[in-house]
Amino acid sequence: MNRAFIFDVFGTLVDWREGVATIVGSAFAEHGVTIDAYTFSDAWRARYDPAMERIRAQGRAYVALDVLHRENLDATLAEFGIENIFGQDEREALNQSWEKLPAWTDVHEGLDRLRLLGFVAPCSNASVTLSLRLARFAKLNWDSIVGAEIAQNYKPAHEVYISSCKTLGFEPKNVVMVAAHNDDLIAARSAGLQTAFIARPREYGAAQTVDFTPTSNWTYVAKDLIHLAEQIEILG
Amino acid sequence: MNRAFIFDVFGTLVDWREGVATIVGSAFAEHGVTIDAYTFSDAWRARYDPAMERIRAQGRAYVALDVLHRENLDATLAEFGIENIFGQDEREALNQSWEKLPAWTDVHEGLDRLRLLGFVAPCSNASVTLSLRLARFAKLNWDSIVGAEIAQNYKPAHEVYISSCKTLGFEPKNVVMVAAHNDDLIAARSAGLQTAFIARPREYGAAQTVDFTPTSNWTYVAKDLIHLAEQIEILG
Numbered sequence: 001m002n003r004a005f006i007f008d009v010f011g012t013l014v015d016w017r018e019g020v021a022t023i024v025g026s027a028f029a030e031h032g033v034t035i036d037a038y039t040f041s042d043a044w045r046a047r048y049d050p051a052m053e054r055i056r057a058q059g060r061a062y063v064a065l066d067v068l069h070r071e072n073l074d075a076t077l078a079e080f081g082i083e084n085i086f087g088q089d090e091r092e093a094l095n096q097s098w099e100k101l102p103a104w105t106d107v108h109e110g111l112d113r114l115r116l117l118g119f120v121a122p123c124s125n126a127s128v129t130l131s132l133r134l135a136r137f138a139k140l141n142w143d144s145i146v147g148a149e150i151a152q153n154y155k156p157a158h159e160v161y162i163s164s165c166k167t168l169g170f171e172p173k174n175v176v177m178v179a180a181h182n183d184d185l186i187a188a189r190s191a192g193l194q195t196a197f198i199a200r201p202r203e204y205g206a207a208q209t210v211d212f213t214p215t216s217n218w219t220y221v222a223k224d225l226i227h228l229a230e231q232i233e234i235l236g
Numbered sequence: 237m238n239r240a241f242i243f244d245v246f247g248t249l250v251d252w253r254e255g256v257a258t259i260v261g262s263a264f265a266e267h268g269v270t271i272d273a274y275t276f277s278d279a280w281r282a283r284y285d286p287a288m289e290r291i292r293a294q295g296r297a298y299v300a301l302d303v304l305h306r307e308n309l310d311a312t313l314a315e316f317g318i319e320n321i322f323g324q325d326e327r328e329a330l331n332q333s334w335e336k337l338p339a340w341t342d343v344h345e346g347l348d349r350l351r352l353l354g355f356v357a358p359c360s361n362a363s364v365t366l367s368l369r370l371a372r373f374a375k376l377n378w379d380s381i382v383g384a385e386i387a388q389n390y391k392p393a394h395e396v397y398i399s400s401c402k403t404l405g406f407e408p409k410n411v412v413m414v415a416a417h418n419d420d421l422i423a424a425r426s427a428g429l430q431t432a433f434i435a436r437p438r439e440y441g442a443a444q445t446v447d448f449t450p451t452s453n454w455t456y457v458a459k460d461l462i463h464l465a466e467q468i469e470i471l472g
Contacts, residue, residue: 001372064405119368129405132355132379136237143368145380149403167385169300169365 003118004170005196006146008155008179009126010101011203013111013225014138017041019101027094031085038205043079047072052125052154062152064127070095098126099133104200108139110225117232119143123164123177125154144168156187165193178228182215189218196220196228239354240406241432242382244391244415245362246337247439249347249461250374253277255337263330267321274441279315283308288361288390298388300363306331334362335369340436344375346461353468355379359400359413361390380404392423401429414464418451425454432456432464 010016017038024044025037051068054060073095077083086094114120122131122140125148135142144167148154151163165172172192179185180200189195195218201208214221222228246252253274260280261273287304290296309331313319322330350356358367358376361384371378380403384390387399401408408428415421416436425431431454437444450457458464 001369119372127405128380128403132404133237135379136355141377142380143371144364144378150386167364168368169363 001118002170002174004165004168004175005114005118005120006123006161006164006168006175006177006193007120008177008181008184009122009124009131009134010098011200012178012180012198013107013122013140014101014103014134015203016045016098016101017203017205020044020097023097023100024094027086027090033082033085035080035082040076040080042204042207044069044072044076047075056154056157062149062154064130064149065125065154066095066098066127066130069098096133099130100137101134103138103140104224106224106226110227110229111140113226113229113233115141115143117229118176119168119170121146121164121168123147123155123161125160156183158187158191161188161191161193165191176219178225181211185218186216189216194219196222198222198224198228237354238406238410240401240404240411241350241354241356242359242397242400242404242411242413242429243356244413244417244420245358245360245367245370246334247436248414248416248434249343249358249376250337250339250370251439252281252334252337253439253441256280256333259333259336260330263322263326269318269321271316271318276312276316278440278443280305280308280312283311292390292393298385298390300366300385301361301390302331302334302363302366305334332369335366336373337370339374339376340460342460342462346463346465347376349462349465349469351377351379353465354412355404355406357382357400357404359383359391359397392419394423394427397424397427397429401427412455414461417447421454422452425452430455432458434458434460434464 007013020041021037024040028037051072055062073091121142121144123146127149128145131145146164146167148160150167151160153159165175176194176196177188178196180198185195185197197214197218199212201212220228220231243249256277257273260276264273287308291298309327357378357380359382363385364381367381382400382403384396386403387396389395401411412430412432413424414432416434421431421433433450433454435448437448456464456467
């Protein structure tokens with residue numbers, strides 16, 4: 001088995017928006033907060049990339065995504081004027097919503113079939129511990145976990161892709177990066193990996209504006225993970 | 237799930253001696269070599285710890301165990317005067333015998349049951365890629381892979397245990413190191429981990445002289461992995 005598939009997770013394999021909004025919505029209902037849980041979740045997520053960018057480009061030392069999520073949660077609560085509603089334990093529980101995200105419906109069959117064709121591992125910006133817990137919740141069976149924490153940097157920094165291949169013991173040309181985000185694949189390709197694009201047109205709900213279609217000639221383009229597995233099964 | 241179990245692999249989970257001797261024996265038979273395959277495998281394995289010690293204590297930069305195994309294979313072939321029999325491809329195939337080791341009979345049920353009680357990962361001196369391939373061969377289902385390569389050093393160096401806990405995101409006190417070797421557990425305990433001893437009295441065949449019994453009051457002592465799971469299931 002001389003191939004590995006590595007996967008973006010948030011958006012590509014799991015529906016972070018639905019998962020986070022479900023837990024946020026319950027917490028809001030309990031406290032009588034009437035802010036829309038999806039609106040809040042989108043605002044929380046909007047702080048994700050800028051927080052990583054401070055590490056990628058601006059010299060902040062690597063801290064795990066769990067820490068960034070928590071800082072971003074505190075900032076988002078303040079943004080909505082509800083910073084005095086939730087105690088530390090409740091904030092921790094809200095932060096753990098990122099460990100409790102449902103897989104898209106094609107993912108279990110797709111991963112099982114890809115696993116017969118190569119090793120499989122997440123290459124996510126999630127920490128290893130977040131990946132472990134999310135994998136148990138969403139029933140994702142990995143051979144190992146690679147990604148941001150092992151590389152001590154965040155995608156799309158090249159070193160995350162390179163470190164992931166090196167850790168798994170594969171040349172980049174024998175590794176397929178699977179993602180629903182063209183930007184992720186641009187970086188993976190320039191690091192020497194093969195690329196597979198899967199559209200997730202509902203990732204950002206009705207407000208989604210990008211990543212409906214592939215923006216380049218990726219190695220594979222598939223409508224979902226099962227379709228990707230079918231293509232690679234045929235090619236062998 | 238606030239606990240992790242990390243495992244020694246060679247000897248504790250898989251029968252390296254039987255696995256290596258099987259593949260060595262076939263290669264010897266093919267070339268009419270009459271040296272006993274177990275004797276050869278034992279001699280190959282005897283070079284394992286000294287090779288790691290040159291990295292742990294003598295300043296050689298970390299190289300993966302696959303590299304050490306290969307160097308040791310070449311030296312062992314020379315030791316037995318058969319260095320001219322096997323070409324490079326055959327030596328590579330012999331070296332890959334370490335990826336094709338059978339699990340002891342209690343391991344599948346034991347691991348499945350422990351996996352309900354905590355996250356499970358190998359903490360081995362094997363490289364990640366060797367661990368990946370061995371896991372597929374021996375049907376070991378891991379949550380992730382930690383150990384020597386992530387730490388860039390070899391057990392029983394403390395940093396391997398510390399790095400493994402840190403990577404998984406657990407305090408050492410919430411991690412149980414499971415091994416058939418008292419030395420491994422001495423090091424794990426002094427790094428702050430819980431310890432579980434499982435006797436593997438056939439690991440070295442009839443010549444085995446150590447590790448028949450626990451030499452200290454380890455957190456758990458069990459006759460096999462199923463027995464360990466039973467104890468922890470009762471304690472909760």
